[in-house]
Amino acid sequence: MASIHKNRLSSETSPYLLQHADNPVDWYPWGDEALEKARKEDKPILLSIGYSACHWCHVMAHESFEDEETAAVMNELFVNIKVDREERPDLDKIYQLAHQIITRRPGGWPLTMFLNPHNQLPFFGGTYFPKTARYQLPSFRSLLEQVAEYYRRHKQDLDDHSRSFTAILQSIGQPEASEAPDPSTLIHAKHEMEAAFDRVNGGFGDAPKFPQLSNLEFLLHLWRRNPSEHGAALEMVTMTLTRMAEGGIYDHIGGGFARYSVDARWEIPHFEKMLYDNAVFLPLYAEAWQATGDPLFRKVAEETVEWALREMQSPEGGFYSSLDADSEGEEGKYYVWNRAEIESLLSPAEYAVVEPHYGLDRGPNFEGHWHLHVARPLEEVAADLGIDVDEAKRRLASARATLFQAREKRIRPGRDDKILTAWNGLMIKGLALASRLLDRRDWTKSADRAFEFLRRQLCVNNDRLLATYKDGRARFNAYLDDYAFVLDAGLELLQCEWRTDRLVWLLKLADRLLARFEDHEHGGFFFTSDDHEELIQRPKTLMDESTPAGNAIAARALLQIGHLVGEHRYTEAAERTLKAATSSMRQYPHAHGALLDAALEWLYPQQFIVLRGNLESLRTWTAAVRRAPATAEQRLVFAISAEETDLPGLLAERKVESGEVAYVCSGMTCLAPIRTLAEFEEFLRSSGENRK
Structure with missing residues (x-):
């Protein structure tokens, strides 16, 4: 009724x-x-x-x-x-x-x-x-x-x-500016994370266990900076990503990750799927694949994208917010299985692989049902069955496709179909980065659609963002995270495909960020703008929560855009943010993974490579960057057509005389222009060797 x-x-x-x-x-x-x-x-x-x-x-x-x-x-x-x-x-x-x-x-x-x-x-x-x-x-x-x-x-x-x-x-939340972070800040943080690391299951701490993705990203980038010194950092990252990919926090049938695990083994999740989690998982798995070549990491990245594009991207281009944990009034009902149902759906050969691989030969693990996770490696299952691993993979893939089609007929969990600016920024960044590393231009198109949706529907007067959109209605004055995450996403997209008008718009967002959000007295950025509704507090958050800290992403994006166009206002604001956060980073390093990552970039600036010339010819140059050793310096690479004019700031000096040319800088130090592909490939090779 x-x-x-x-x-x-x-x-x-x-x-x-x-x-x-x-x-x-x-x-x-x-x-x-x-x-x-x-x-x-x-x-x-x-x-x-x-x-x-x-x-x-x-x-x-x-x-x-x-x-x-x-x-x-x-x-x-x-x-x-x-x-x-x-x-x-x-x-x-x-x-x-x-x-x-x-x-x-x-x-x-x-x-x-x-x-x-x-x-x-x-x-x-x-x-x-x-x-x-x-x-x-x-x-x-x-x-x-x-x-x-x-x-x-x-x-x-x-x-x-x-x-x-x-x-x-x-x-609370108004720390006094202190000394800038130094390398010891980063080493102390790594040691603290090592102390909290679960050496059996991966991750940090005990149940309930959250992925703490910003900490993993920091550790991966720390290893990349000095592989010989920080091998343990890479081990923590790869072990954790492997255990999560094998666990039930990952959806083995439809792709994508749940919010967290209720146990220490990543076996039983809280079944809600959030856009922001998957947006950060995606680039992390892509970077881990680039670092190790492990096919599991590439597979998880690809399946996560498939899930996001299939279930979360709206016809207008933006990404929806979340999928519910419940369906038909029961948590996890959409995702769990009855063993007899699976056996009836699969051929005997398929079930012979699926049963031991996903733990169906053991007792139920979720309220009388089975939630799938990798109970035994596929190699062991293949050996027991007397088949080769490729045959086991074929049977598993066929079985997963059948189970996916059967699950599609169930009543779905509810979907929150509002579109949030900040979370879309995270997903655009993840898609764009993964598309570059895995050479998937089709993903770039999806990221581009979402970015243009934000510009079209959630931007007022060309520089003021709104926070949320649903049913044709954009609302609410945007927050720090909206500006920071969109700025970060736009810079990543510019590496996929250069658009001068997009950079000009990003500069407007950066200017508004400094004008409306910065704490000019103590450094860092408030969560709300100075023209926001007056509340009982104006928060300034430095710690990561369910998403990376907005102050961290703002600092990193401002460092990058400042170096790109040669604008010290941006890099100085980033430095003030890091100084404001240093004492907090040192006291609670495990809660500041994103700020530690920004501090790493400030202490050891990334290489900025600006390529100018014919775009078709430059594809060969960018492909050379993708092939560069995984232990090479982190790089931002922007391929700009020789036909582009009126470039802002320092970019106007990156001129084309004839053919192609690479301009390479790290912080304030630049090399002589590189004018041949062979010379550029030699530079990339030697740079990688110097990192080993």
């Missing part, structure tokens, strides 16, 4: 908010209407933050927000505000930090916070609360009544609390 309720969320674009539009709770979106109502009626605010792919958000919604009696208590005692943390990461960052201050525990989703209506400062909070008391938690309804009563009795105390809480918030 259809619900008769419709609250104020029904006009929103967020799929998460729309999931709650027919709750009996009188939900408001965050905005002036709700905040003014709370002030006027002197009712505390119940702020609930979640996202559409969040399993426990669904549980709390079903238990409490869909319950008429609980909703009646909420409506009577509170002004209820629902927020999609993916649309409003500014609010989420602030109130997650507030939760941590109040409870002295990490937060999560759903986040449930109770706010003073007169200043939006929290006075109590938690995450998931059950309908009835369990898990050592009170029932949600009794909690509501206690919190409302506390507010009535302690308003004066809350005024004193507000002053002290405001002081705490303002003191």
Whole structure:
């Protein structure tokens, strides 16, 4: 029977908010209407933050927000505000930090916070609360009544609390600039990561286990800088990537990775698939393939792209946000199998390979069902069956195709089809980098479509970004991550195909980043612009969260674009960011992988190679770069047609006299122009040998 309720969320674009539009709770979106109502009626605010792919958000919604009696208590005692943390990461960052201050525990989703209506400062909070008391938690309804009563009795105390809480918030995230990072900062971080490394399963720490991709990227780039000194860094990366690719966190039937593993072995995931995770997995596997030649890494990169293009790219070009963990009300139902079902779908020869390879000859590993993971290497299975490995691979590929077609007939998990600027920036960067390393120009076209979608639909006045798009409607003032990730993505795309108009646009974004987001007093960048809605805190986040830290990606992108066009304003802003973050990097290195990677690039600048000449001829030169030794310096390579004119900044000096020419610089040091392909190939070879 259809619900008769419709609250104020029904006009929103967020799929998460729309999931709650027919709750009996009188939900408001965050905005002036709700905040003014709370002030006027002197009712505390119940702020609930979640996202559409969040399993426990669904549980709390079903238990409490869909319950008429609980909703009646909420409506009577509170002004209820629902927020999609993916649309409003500014609010989420602030109130997650507030939760941590109040409870002295990490937060999560759903986040449930109770706010003073007169200043939006929290006075109590938690995450998931059950309908009835369990898990050592009170029932949600009794909690509501206690919190409302506390507010009535302690308003004066809350005024004193507000002053002290405001002081705490303002003191957090504003580190004083310190000395710049030095090589010892990087070595200390590597040693700390080695100490936390799981030498049996890969990854860092114990269950639940998150991929910590920024740390792996830093370690891979550290090894590339000095392979003889940092062999252990490469071992940590390759072991972790192998274990994850073999584990259940990877979808062996449809490609792509889940958010995290609930166990230390990467076997059972939390089944939601997020665009941002896969966007960072993709270039990491591509770079690991380039470093090692391991075909597993190339296969995973290719299958991850296939998943993203098949299930996540919209007809307009942008990429959707996530796939739910649940289908038909059950977590993981879409992904897990009954053993008899698999046996009935496959030929006996196929099943003979699949059963031991994916662990079907063992007990069920997920609530009476089997979630597929590599239980035995294919080489062992082939040897036991008396067949060669190529035959085992053929049977496995055929079986996977059959299982994929069978799974396609199931009821799919829900898809959050809003398009987020920042997450699209990550995916564009990943696609473009992987397309270069794996020589897949078709992927470049998909990345280009997404990038032009952002320029067309999520950019105002040619330099101001918006954060989210759905159903033809772009909304919300963009955040640091939006500018930083798009800037990073654009620079990567320019290496795939040069477009001067694209560089000019990126320079406008970089200028806006400096003008609207930079902390000119302490260095680094605030998460919100100086013309953003005024909130109880203006966050400046340096640590990686579920995505790389925006300050880190901003620093790296500004270093690169500054060196490319010879603009010191950009490189100096990057340096101020790294100085502001150095003390934090040294104290908590495991939480600053992306900033450590930016510091690595600042300390040891990448080679910038600008190629000028006939584009067809230059393809041979760029192919030579792809063939260069994996231990060569990291390079940015831009192939610019001789016909391009009006290039900005330093690029205007990269002239073409006749034929092709390569301009090579590292930081502020440049070589003489290289004018023959043979000379260029010799330079690449000798550069690689010098790194060994």
